[in-house]
Amino acid sequence: METRTEKLPTRTTAVIGAGPYGLSVAAHLLASDVPTMAFGRPMESWREMPSRMYLKSVWSASSLADPDAAFSLDRYCRGRGVAAKEPIPLDFFIEYGQWFQEKAVPQVDPARVTCVRRRAGGFALGLADGRELEAARVVVAIGVRQFAYWPEFAKDLPASLVSHTGDHVDLSAFRGSSVAVLGAGQSALENAAILSDEGAEVEVIARKPVVWIKRVLYQRGGPVSRLLYPPTDVGPPGLNWLCAAPLFLRRLPVGIRRRIEVRSTRPAGAQWLRPRVDGRIPVTAGTAVVAAYPSAGRLRLELSDGTTREVDHLMLGTGYRPDMRKIPFLDTSLQQDLVQADGFPVLNEWFESTVPGLHFVGGLAGRTFGPICRFVAGARVAAQQVTRRAADLN
Numbered sequence: 001m002e003t004r005t006e007k008l009p010t011r012t013t014a015v016i017g018a019g020p021y022g023l024s025v026a027a028h029l030l031a032s033d034v035p036t037m038a039f040g041r042p043m044e045s046w047r048e049m050p051s052r053m054y055l056k057s058v059w060s061a062s063s064l065a066d067p068d069a070a071f072s073l074d075r076y077c078r079g080r081g082v083a084a085k086e087p088i089p090l091d092f093f094i095e096y097g098q099w100f101q102e103k104a105v106p107q108v109d110p111a112r113v114t115c116v117r118r119r120a121g122g123f124a125l126g127l128a129d130g131r132e133l134e135a136a137r138v139v140v141a142i143g144v145r146q147f148a149y150w151p152e153f154a155k156d157l158p159a160s161l162v163s164h165t166g167d168h169v170d171l172s173a174f175r176g177s178s179v180a181v182l183g184a185g186q187s188a189l190e191n192a193a194i195l196s197d198e199g200a201e202v203e204v205i206a207r208k209p210v211v212w213i214k215r216v217l218y219q220r221g222g223p224v225s226r227l228l229y230p231p232t233d234v235g236p237p238g239l240n241w242l243c244a245a246p247l248f249l250r251r252l253p254v255g256i257r258r259r260i261e262v263r264s265t266r267p268a269g270a271q272w273l274r275p276r277v278d279g280r281i282p283v284t285a286g287t288a289v290v291a292a293y294p295s296a297g298r299l300r301l302e303l304s305d306g307t308t309r310e311v312d313h314l315m316l317g318t319g320y321r322p323d324m325r326k327i328p329f330l331d332t333s334l335q336q337d338l339v340q341a342d343g344f345p346v347l348n349e350w351f352e353s354t355v356p357g358l359h360f361v362g363g364l365a366g367r368t369f370g371p372i373c374r375f376v377a378g379a380r381v382a383a384q385q386v387t388r389r390a391a392d393l394n
């Protein structure tokens with residue numbers, strides 16, 4: 001493909017990814033008059049989720065971030081004359097994200113970034129359509145969907161027999177099939193519910209018992225609920241205020257941060273999902289799949305409790321494990337200069353890596369800033385910090 005070099009305004013910050021984080025960062029940068037270009041198809045990850053899905057996060061934790069909250073979910077409803085909906089349906093959230101983009105980041109370049117490498121005074125970005133651009137600063141906001149976790153036993157099985165929950169938009173193809181869903185998190189449980197609604201015969205297999213988030217006092221509303229639950233609503237009462245303060249959390253020893261992360265993001269289903277699973281879908285808990293073999297066009301599963309299953313398909317609700325070493329577009333010398341720990345880039349308070357001018361936001365910042373980075377609610381602090389840095393140095 002022919003390479004065409006295009007000039008962006010000098011001191012441009014390139015934001016890779018136009019999901020909640022990329023759009024929030026770009027909105028803040030633009031509001032601070034930092035020349036900015038965001039790349040990627042707006043809200044693409046969300047358009048690739050099962051269409052009948054609902055958000056797990058509550059209303060107060062689901063707005064994208066602009067500096068004045070002029071484009072919050074509440075403003076969207078007021079401006080459009082639509083009623084708030086909770087749980088938030090996926091299509092409602094995508095439309096809201098699109099509206100946010102049009103208002104706060106009117107220019108998004110939909111091209112995919114295929115290469116980022118260092119160039120004197122900044123970075124060179126290669127795009128899938130052959131263009132090459134220069135940027136003074138780069139913000140990686142690519143989410144976690146490309147880091148889907150596949151257990152070892154599933155890696156070599158054919159796609160017809162095993163898939164990840166992240167692979168599906170329309171689950172109606174499974175009507176009449178028997179499907180084992182692995183995992184006890186929201187994605188596993190909600191996919192199981194949708195599969196069952198679509199007419200599949202479903203069983204959930206999970207290592208731990210299924211836990212449903214209670215939030216009893218949250219439901220009551222009023223001052224006690226506001227005291228116990230910050231609007232970000234990540235983590236259980238007690239830890240949730242710590243999770244809501246990622247700049248403070250960052251200063252805690254890594255072992256404590258890790259424990260907070262594990263406790264705050266343990267697999268659990270939203271309470272509104274419970275009636276669609278309890279008593280409707282068999283759950284085999286306390287059991288792991290230890291091996292899986294194709295057998296006459298179906299899949300034979302061996303479980304740790306000594307039992308076996310024959311199913312048409314296995315769906316992995318095994319989540320995502322971000323790993324910066326697997327980012328395809330960072331060139332080798334850049335990767336070598338990036339200090340990482342457990343696959344996460346080591347970041348300073350500006351979400352900036354050990355390569356000056358290269359920032360990571362969203363799930364890839366989770367080891368430094370805690371579990372809020374896995375959720376839309378963490379976009380505001382990331383956008384503020386990146387913008388402070390970019391505006392100061394611009």
Ligand SMILES: Cc1cc2nc3c(=O)[nH]c(=O)nc-3n(C[C@H](O)[C@H](O)[C@H](O)COP(=O)(O)OP(=O)(O)OC[C@H]3O[C@@H](n4cnc5c(N)ncnc54)[C@H](O)[C@@H]3O)c2cc1C
Pocket residue numbers: 016017018019020021022023039040041042043044045046049054055056057061062111112113114141142143144145166187329361362363374375376377
């Ligand atoms: C099934 C599911 C349900 C979820 N539900 C919730 C929820 O209810 N509430 C919540 O807060 N969080 C939820 N999450 C987590 C959610 O993914 C994050 O909160 C949110 O999407 C993070 O935003 P992001 O911008 O970091 O990532 P994404 O939304 O994934 O956006 C990243 C964007 O980067 C783009 N991109 C990637 N690579 C490139 C490239 N090379 N060039 C250009 N663009 C690129 C992608 O196309 C994508 O659009 C859920 C996740 C999943 C998988």
